[in-house]
Amino acid sequence: MSAEARRWLERIRALPLPERFRIMNVCGGHERAITMAGLRRLLPPGIELIPGPGCPVCVCPEEDVHQAVQLALREDVVLVAFGDMLRVPVNVPRRVPRSLEQARAAGADVRPVASPMEAAAVARAEAPRPVVFFAAGFETTMAPVAAMLAEGAPENLFVLLSGRLTWPAVAMLLESETPGFDALVAPGHVSTVMGPEEWRFVPERHGIPAAVAGFTPESLLAAFYSVLRQHLEARPFLDNCYAEVARPGGNPSARRLLAEVMEVCDAPWRGIGTLPRSGLRLRMAWRAHDARARFPAYEEEGRRRAGRMPPGCDCARVVLGRIYPDQCRLYGRACTPRRPIGPCMVSDEGACRIWWAGGVAS
Amino acid sequence: MDAARIGLAHGNGGRLMRELIETVFAAELGALLVDSRADAAAVPWPGEGGLVVTTDGFTVQPLSFPGGDIGALAVHGTVNDLAVAGADPRYLTLGVLVEEGFAIEDLRRHVAAFARAARAAGVRVAAGDTKVVRRGEGGGLYFTVTGLGLRPSGIVLDLALVRPGDRVLVSGPVGDHGVAVMLAREQFGLRGDLASDCASVLPLARAVRALPGVRFLRDPTRGGLATVCHEIARATGLGVRLEEAAIPVREPVRAVCEMLGYDPLYLACEGRVVAVAAPEAAEAALAAWQALPEGAEAACIGTVVAGQAVPVALETALGGERALEELEDDPLPRIC
Amino acid sequence: MCLGVPMQVLAVEGHTARCAARGVERDVSLFLLQHEPVGPGDWVMVHVGYAIQRMTEAEARSAWELHDEALAAGDGPTPGAADA
Numbered sequence: 001m002s003a004e005a006r007r008w009l010e011r012i013r014a015l016p017l018p019e020r021f022r023i024m025n026v027c028g029g030h031e032r033a034i035t036m037a038g039l040r041r042l043l044p045p046g047i048e049l050i051p052g053p054g055c056p057v058c059v060c061p062e063e064d065v066h067q068a069v070q071l072a073l074r075e076d077v078v079l080v081a082f083g084d085m086l087r088v089p090v091n092v093p094r095r096v097p098r099s100l101e102q103a104r105a106a107g108a109d110v111r112p113v114a115s116p117m118e119a120a121a122v123a124r125a126e127a128p129r130p131v132v133f134f135a136a137g138f139e140t141t142m143a144p145v146a147a148m149l150a151e152g153a154p155e156n157l158f159v160l161l162s163g164r165l166t167w168p169a170v171a172m173l174l175e176s177e178t179p180g181f182d183a184l185v186a187p188g189h190v191s192t193v194m195g196p197e198e199w200r201f202v203p204e205r206h207g208i209p210a211a212v213a214g215f216t217p218e219s220l221l222a223a224f225y226s227v228l229r230q231h232l233e234a235r236p237f238l239d240n241c242y243a244e245v246a247r248p249g250g251n252p253s254a255r256r257l258l259a260e261v262m263e264v265c266d267a268p269w270r271g272i273g274t275l276p277r278s279g280l281r282l283r284m285a286w287r288a289h290d291a292r293a294r295f296p297a298y299e300e301e302g303r304r305r306a307g308r309m310p311p312g313c314d315c316a317r318v319v320l321g322r323i324y325p326d327q328c329r330l331y332g333r334a335c336t337p338r339r340p341i342g343p344c345m346v347s348d349e350g351a352c353r354i355w356w357a358g359g360v361a362s
Numbered sequence: 363m364d365a366a367r368i369g370l371a372h373g374n375g376g377r378l379m380r381e382l383i384e385t386v387f388a389a390e391l392g393a394l395l396v397d398s399r400a401d402a403a404a405v406p407w408p409g410e411g412g413l414v415v416t417t418d419g420f421t422v423q424p425l426s427f428p429g430g431d432i433g434a435l436a437v438h439g440t441v442n443d444l445a446v447a448g449a450d451p452r453y454l455t456l457g458v459l460v461e462e463g464f465a466i467e468d469l470r471r472h473v474a475a476f477a478r479a480a481r482a483a484g485v486r487v488a489a490g491d492t493k494v495v496r497r498g499e500g501g502g503l504y505f506t507v508t509g510l511g512l513r514p515s516g517i518v519l520d521l522a523l524v525r526p527g528d529r530v531l532v533s534g535p536v537g538d539h540g541v542a543v544m545l546a547r548e549q550f551g552l553r554g555d556l557a558s559d560c561a562s563v564l565p566l567a568r569a570v571r572a573l574p575g576v577r578f579l580r581d582p583t584r585g586g587l588a589t590v591c592h593e594i595a596r597a598t599g600l601g602v603r604l605e606e607a608a609i610p611v612r613e614p615v616r617a618v619c620e621m622l623g624y625d626p627l628y629l630a631c632e633g634r635v636v637a638v639a640a641p642e643a644a645e646a647a648l649a650a651w652q653a654l655p656e657g658a659e660a661a662c663i664g665t666v667v668a669g670q671a672v673p674v675a676l677e678t679a680l681g682g683e684r685a686l687e688e689l690e691d692d693p694l695p696r697i698c
Numbered sequence: 699m700c701l702g703v704p705m706q707v708l709a710v711e712g713h714t715a716r717c718a719a720r721g722v723e724r725d726v727s728l729f730l731l732q733h734e735p736v737g738p739g740d741w742v743m744v745h746v747g748y749a750i751q752r753m754t755e756a757e758a759r760s761a762w763e764l765h766d767e768a769l770a771a772g773d774g775p776t777p778g779a780a781d782a
Contacts, residue, residue: 083696090423244756254730301697552722554722612721
């Protein structure tokens with residue numbers, strides 16, 4: 001363990017800790033760093049790290065995934081997407097492909113990409129055949145998608161956008177009577193793009209301790225220490241434990257391009273329902289690259305499926321940190337990593353998958 | 363995964379492949395199977411020592427990559443299965459499936475590489491077969507190789523010997539082959555000249571196979587180190603506890619895993635050995651490996667334990683802990 | 699929700715930078731960093747192939763460090779005021 005990480009851990013252990021203290025993060029990247037370093041086992045028992053609504057796989061509405069699967073199967077297109085989305089299941093009858101990966105096994109041309117630039121490269125190579133880029137993610141990922149379009153994308157590239165803002169879901173939780181957490185670790189790279197100031201409403205309007213964290217154990221442990229001490233000294237404020245990258249004001253070019261190419265809109269969150277002004281969609285000026293305009297038929301079909309979760313699936317309440325994964329009726333029974341039903345079990349960083357990996361089997 | 367059809371994961375060395383073997387091959391072949399658990403099986407024969415047989419298919423893409431090609435890989439992959447079974451390889455057979463339109467000079471180059479590797483491993487080629495498939499129905503060239511070896515009497519390597527407290531060793535850095543092939547394909551826009559660890563592990567196996575207390579050897583290929591540990595845990599009913607800080611991983615492998623969200627413990631190796639040795643034998647085995655050039659970075663990376671909550675656990679470099687699940691699907695590049 | 703990796707810029711050509719991290723190279727877009735000059739030797743945080751920020755030395759890991767140092771030196775600013 002690095003000396004700095006150990007120092008933060010020792011400082012945490014030296015604090016007069018409350019009996020129970022729930023720290024929520026809203027970033028799959030944080031969850032991944034916490035899980036890969038095994039941080040949960042290192043912290044004193046009273047501290048609970050809760051994965052909140054911040055992983056594209058968990059919150060991407062089923063109708064968007066369904067639309068992508070149908071497009072891949074029924075149109076002569078190349079469907080490219082980030083690897084995270086290829087195994088997300090949709091609620092369909094048994095024999096029908098229920099994910100993009102199963103659509104590929106059934107003959108659709110589905111390819112994983114690691115960058116919007118690759119999507120553009122595939123489009124250039126496949127021209128004039130249409131290439132649909134299923135781009136799901138939050139502000140950090142939407143800015144590069146906007147940059148790719150603004151820089152000039154091939155004519156045959158169409159974006160099926162499923163963009164989300166991160167703070168609205170946290171605001172919704174804090175405005176409900178039971179937010180389900182005592183402190184927030186704010187997402188490092190969203191703050192890098194949009195600026196940490198976006199998160200000041202958490203301490204200033206709701207009195208909840210908050211700290212922006214990066215993705216190293218040192219930064220995460222420092223953030224845990226900071227919110228604990230804010231709580232103990234009743235001094236909630238927005239700390240920044242990732243100042244080397246998340247600077248005041250964020251990234252002005254990224255924010256300008258985001259505003260130029262996309263606009264904020266109401267958006268459905270899987271299992272949670274529609275949150276006002278929580279999504280991003282392409283502006284009219286970019287219709288020529290909007291897959292929903294190019295393939296309108298699938299738009300309608302997708303909307304009819306809105307909101308439906310697999311029967312008995314409690315992912316919605318797990319995503320919001322309202323219940324622990326093993327309080328869901330399907331957890332460990334019908335829903336396991338081998339046959340995941342809800343998104344929280346599919347995603348490597350979903351709350352249920354993390355509990356399963358921690359040895360909590362049912 | 364549509365349970366009724368073959369998916370790519372059925373070939374990745376993980377759970378689905380294991381269940382396919384159990385539910386289709388072992389179920390249909392039944393008693394005809396000598397031993398469906400091992401990669402190489404000893405078959406009864408009148409001669410001295412044990413006759414050990416193995417077979418392996420090679421579908422690597424691209425056909426050539428830094429550190430090797432399909433020809434060398436086909437020899438090493440087969441020889442390695444015999445070596446970790448404690449046998450000295452004697453004969454190979456070579457089955458070739460080549461696609462219509464494939465350049466004969468390219469075929470010659472890969473067969474020449476096969477010959478070089480076979481000479482180095484001291485094996486001869488007892489039989490061969492070549493079939494041509496129609497253009498567009500294959501990846502250009504596939505090799506299937508069967509290997510025959512002789513295990514000197516007195517050498518006993520078997521998972522049944524493994525006891526709690528035994529130590530787990532690895533002969534070198536993990537994940538090199540998986541990443542080298544990815545970089546050779548410039549997949550996901552990543553470039554680098556990391557060489558595959560593709561090599562014969564015969565010297566490594568010979569160095570330790572006769573040491574008292576060395577219980578079991580395996581060469582981690584598809585599915586990587588974690589998959590071998592799951593094989594040990596499942597066969598023994600015990601747990602494996604690895605120490606992340608002790609596991610050698612090259613920097614370019616770590617970098618690619620961070621960029622794409624992969625875990626190096628599941629990436630393919632093609633020239634490494636994992637050994638399980640009694641505590642008192644671990645030092646000697648490690649020293650024997652470290653005396654060899656290909657074992658210079660060998661390390662003791664974990665322990666076999668009883669009563670662990672999960673089959674395979676990892677003590678992280680930070681002192682935390684996480685479970686290493688059995689491999690489900692091949693890794694895909696992630697953004698989150 | 700955003701896997702990011704620090705990479706060092708080796709060369710810049712238009713909006714593209716050839717970057718490296720521990721022996722692995724990648725062509726990274728600088729299209730999101732048009733507001734500041736980025737040159738060889740700089741470190742950038744890369745997400746999905748785009749540089750989302752140029753990395754700089756951080757003064758402190760947490761405002762509490764500044765607060766405790768000041769406290770030790772006798773004049774304690776409240777961390778609330780010193781947040782980012």
